[in-house]
Amino acid sequence: MIRWAIVALVVLAVLWAWLRAFAWFDPLALCRIHIDVELLEGDRGPIRAAIATVRREDPPAYRALCHWVDRIQEERQCDAGDPQADARVRRGAGAPLDPALVRARAAPGCYVRGSRVIVLRRPPEGGGDPALARERAEALKRLARYSQAFWIDRLR
Amino acid sequence: MTRRRAAVVGVAAVALLVLIARYFVWIDLGARCVIGIRPSLVGYDNTTVKRALETLRHGSPEDYRKVCAHVATINPNPSCGGFGGGCFWHAEGNRGRASIDVSTEHGLIWTLAILVHETCHAVQYHEGRPPRFDLEQECYAEDDRILRALVQFE
Numbered sequence: 063m064i065r066w067a068i069v070a071l072v073v074l075a076v077l078w079a080w081l082r083a084f085a086w087f088d089p090l091a092l093c094r095i096h097i098d099v100e101l102l103e104g105d106r107g108p109i110r111a112a113i114a115t116v117r118r119e120d121p122p123a124y125r126a127l128c129h130w131v132d133r134i135q136e137e138r139q140c141d142a143g144d145p146q147a148d149a150r151v152r153r154g155a156g157a158p159l160d161p162a163l164v165r166a167r168a169a170p171g172c173y174v175r176g177s178r179v180i181v182l183r184r185p186p187e188g189g190g191d192p193a194l195a196r197e198r199a200e201a202l203k204r205l206a207r208y209s210q211a212f213w214i215d216r217l218r
Numbered sequence: 219m220t221r222r223r224a225a226v227v228g229v230a231a232v233a234l235l236v237l238i239a240r241y242f243v244w245i246d247l248g249a250r251c252v253i254g255i256r257p258s259l260v261g262y263d264n265t266t267v268k269r270a271l272e273t274l275r276h277g278s279p280e281d282y283r284k285v286c287a288h289v290a291t292i293n294p295n296p297s298c299g300g301f302g303g304g305c306f307w308h309a310e311g312n313r314g315r316a317s318i319d320v321s322t323e324h325g326l327i328w329t330l331a332i333l334v335h336e337t338c339h340a341v342q343y344h345e346g347r348p349p350r351f352d353l354e355q356e357c358y359a360e361d362d363r364i365l366r367a368l369v370q371f372e
Contacts, residue, residue: 098325133269137325142369144331147362149355165372172327172371176277177269179326208370216276 086113086134093128098135100184109134109182112198120203127206130213132178134202139183142166170201173208180205244271244292251286258294258322266322267294270329277368281334288340290315292333294322304332306339316340327369331361 081087084106086095095113097106113134117124143163150157166172171182180202185194219227239245241264244253253271255264274282296303296319305319306312318336322329338357347353 135325137327140369140371141327141331141365142371143365144358144362147355147358152354152358162366166369169371172369174273174277174326174330175368175370176275177273177326179269179273181325181327205370 086110088117088128091117091124091128093124095127095131096133098133100136104136104184108185108195108198109136111195112202115195115199116202116206119199123203123206126210127202130178130209131180131206134180134182136184137181139167140169140172140181142172170197171205173205173212175208175212178209178213180209241265244268246275246286249275249283249286251282253286253289254291256291256293256295263322264294266326266329267292267320267333269326270320270322270333273326273330273368274333274364278364281337281364284341285333285337288316288337288344289318291317293317293319295319296321296323304336306336306343308343312340312343316343327365330368331365334364335361 081094085097086093086109088094097109098104099106099109113124113127116127141163143160143166145151145159145163148157148160167183169183171180173180182198182201242255242257244251244255244267246252255267258264271282271285274285303321306316311317318333318340320329320332320336335357338360339353342353342356
């Protein structure tokens with residue numbers, strides 16, 4: 063009997079570690095969001111901190127995040143268009159980038175319509191400052207609502 | 219074969235089927251869409267390709283239908299497009315539903331864009347247009363369009 067209890071505990075511990083290792087895991091809210099970061103340099107900690115801020119400050123946004131987002135990916139930037147669509151860029155002639163693309167690249171994150179994925183811009187080297195954490199928390203609140211709006215609109 | 223050995227073989231077969239279904243094939247019975255995904259040798263996750271297909275299915279059904287109609291196999295390994303790019307070969311083997319190369323290195327957004335770009339080349343090929351550089355303009359415009367339609371940042 064004791065042996066089976068130990069086995070069950072070990073299995074639970076492994077399961078808990080597995081669910082938490084690559085994700086934000088909040089069993090009380092039935093919330094698990096996978097977090098993808100760069101394999102060698104990435105750090106899930108700041109993203110978890112931003113989600114914790116959302117949970118603390120804005121419960122409805124946190125519920126939206128848990129319900130309508132299943133993955134947060136850290137990427138170099140958000141590309142809301144392909145600069146190479148401009149033949150001058152492909153020829154290397156140099157052309158001013160579309161202002162919308164510039165704004166997208168500078169944005170802290172974006173939502174990909176049709177998915178439950180939020181992309182967060184990778185911070186610059188040593189970018190673990192409170193301003194970035196605040197910016198990311200605000201982005202998560204806003205982008206979770208975009209996902210919610212997309213999926214609710216589809217269900218109508 | 220003993221009952222124990224049969225059970226082991228059965229479990230192994232089920233595990234193999236699950237592995238194949240999860241990583242190497244996209245099946246959407248409702249849309250009659252089956253696309254093979256080749257094993258990736260560089261460690262990038264084949265599920266990025268599936269996530270891109272799923273995103274396209276919901277975010278742009280018209281583009282998804284084009285992928286299903288013109289593409290039979292997706293190769294996620296870097297090829298002539300290099301890391302971060304994609305490729306379509308004007309080859310006899312691509313006369314029917316084609317094989318396209320789609321690198322997944324830059325994540326979901328670019329995987330989506332490359333998928334639409336290479337599908338555009340498959341459509342051009344199936345429409346009988348010859349390989350010329352000018353055809354790139356149309357396909358860059360296509361991937362630009364899908365990024366502008368699906369990436370919401372403000």
